Amino acid sequence: MGFDKFGRKSFTAVTKTAKFVDLLGEGKIEGTVCKKCGAKFFPPRADCSACLSNEMDWFAMPNKGKLETFTTAYYAPFGFEADPPYTMGVVDFGDGLKLFARLTKGIKPEDVSVGMNVTINPLKYDDGQISFEITKA
Ligand SMILES: [Zn+2]
DSSP, X not given: OOGGGBSSSOOXXXXXXXXXXXXXXXXXXXXEEETTTOOEESSOOSSOTTTOOOOEEEEEOOSXXXXXXXXXXSSOOTTOTTOOSEEEEEEEOSTTOEEEXXXXXXXXXXXXXXXXXXXXXXXXXXXXXXXXXXXXO
């Protein structure tokens, strides 16, 4: 499986971090950690931007974070016209790990607040595509 199975539109199918999509299909949300300096990356990177090493390992993302900021989209770009309204946010997991993703449709925009406890979960669309979303912790 490659990135052609990830998300809704136009992702590159071949990357050195395609295992991310396999893991996601198994219900695991993992980033990469540098074996040399310990820097962590999500979305996963194949090369460390801190020390330039390409010796990376996988680690499970923390399951508890806080919503740092968010916005609700009422208009969407081409290919996503059926989606609005939807809310996107940045989750701070501590340790320098932050993630940008959509919030689950199950959380109404008026119920979203900065600082709320959240987590991330794999998401499977009806057409077989997979991604991840922010949910309440
Ligand atoms: Zn490194």
